[in-house]
Amino acid sequence: MATVFDVAHWFLHKKSLTHKQLQKLCYYTQAWHLALLNRPLFSEEIQAWVHGSVIPILYYHYADYGWEKMKRLTGNPPEFEDDTLEVLRAVYRTYAKFDGSQLESSTHSELPWKEARGNIAPYEICNNPLSLLTNTFCNDILRDVRIVNILLMHRWVHKLNIFTVCHSVCRVLVLRRALVIYRGGIIWEEQLVF
Numbered sequence: 001m002a003t004v005f006d007v008a009h010w011f012l013h014k015k016s017l018t019h020k021q022l023q024k025l026c027y028y029t030q031a032w033h034l035a036l037l038n039r040p041l042f043s044e045e046i047q048a049w050v051h052g053s054v055i056p057i058l059y060y061h062y063a064d065y066g067w068e069k070m071k072r073l074t075g076n077p078p079e080f081e082d083d084t085l086e087v088l089r090a091v092y093r094t095y096a097k098f099d100g101s102q103l104e105s106s107t108h109s110e111l112p113w114k115e116a117r118g119n120i121a122p123y124e125i126c127n128n129p130l131s132l133l134t135n136t137f138c139n140d141i142l143r144d145v146r147i148v149n150i151l152l153m154h155r156w157v158h159k160l161n162i163f164t165v166c167h168s169v170c171r172v173l174v175l176r177r178a179l180v181i182y183r184g185g186i187i188w189e190e191q192l193v194f
Contacts, residue, residue: 004044004055006078008062010088011096013077016069019062020051020100024107027053029091031112037083046130048116050123051100052107053130 007026011017017025026042033041044055062070080088095103107113108122116128 001040002042002078002080002084004042004058005061006080007042007088008058009073010077010080011092012070012073013075014072014092015096016072017096018067018069018100019059019065020067021096021098021103022062022070023054023058024052024100024103025091025095026055026058027107028095029088032087032091033084036087041084041087047127048113048130049126052104053113056127 004026007029008022011022011025027046030041030046033039044057046053046055048054098106112130116130117126118128120126120128
């Protein structure tokens with residue numbers, strides 16, 4: 001099994017990221033990996049903190065960076081199995097373009113963060129563990145995969161990598177040669193080739 005640091009280093013080999021961005025990319029990688037491959041990628045705990053889903057061991061390791069971007073790593077990135085690499089690439093393509101605050105807002109809209117916090121106000125300190133194994137959360141990811149598969153089967157959309165659009169709790173619409181995904185107040189738009 002990989003560690004959260006393997007995942008973090010893979011992302012940091014791709015580009016310079018803020019601490020908050022890195023936390024959310026690792027979180028989404030774990031969520032997608034669980035839903036799509038039916039197994040966790042790393043064993044480190046994820047908690048429902050004020051600023052969204054956080055892996056404490058990763059937080060304390062990079063805490064000195066504060067709000068500054070971490071330097072892009074050079075050399076060879078960590079190695080992963082092919083199916084895990086596909087998930088990593090998909091998460092990177094989907095989420096790396098957003099800043100930490102946008103990603104935080106996205107995690108705040110999702111069931112695992114809401115359930116872990118319960119009645120705790122969004123601004124109150126909380127270190128409750130997050131469960132990504134909830135049937136609802138995994139089913140949302142898998143439902144979105146099925147929606148895109150149906151679109152692909154009916155040739156409404158082709159030459160589209162399924163992972164660029166499948167993520168938790170998204171809504172998929174095909175409008176005027178663009179795929180628009182609305183989720184958590186953020187709109188992703190992918191141009192399609194027909």
